[in-house]
Amino acid sequence: MKNTAPALPIRHVFDLGALSPSGSTATVTAKGDELARLAKWAGLDAVRTFCGNVAMRRLSQTRFAIEADLEADIVQSCVVTLEPVETHISRHIARELHFVRHADPASGELTLAAGDDEVPETITALDYDLAAPLLEEFVLAIDPYPRKAGAAFTPIEVPEEAPESPFGVLKKLKERD
16 A cells, blocks of 8 residues: 655654753754745645754653744735735644554564553654654644634625526416417
């Protein structure tokens, strides 16, 4: 079965296995063509800026904490007037990751599993794409029905007397005969 999910418009892979207990930081920024791909991927008119500042810490051999601040500026079409609506998105993201090595039971390889009631996000590789959680929060923050300030929908006025149906016209023609 082929995976038909669209590829992410930006990537920033970080090796969590090389992360020290003191942690590390990274900046995930979209520029140029990446902004255009991001706009197309998210169904927006434009993405002007996209930047995530990510802080990572190793909690144990298999657990990692990630915190990020996402800032983005987007342009959408107003659902009423179709005029451009500019929006600023600002999100704070905090996740705990748990590395789980899935193994073939016949190989004798150790399988690690979460033991807490509060289960963190499970990852199966230490090469982690820092852009993925930023993109997830980004699309969740987009207003699905953007409206320009002051724009209001006014319904079409329906005449009080409905026009005669075509069947009514045919009935009158038949009555004349």
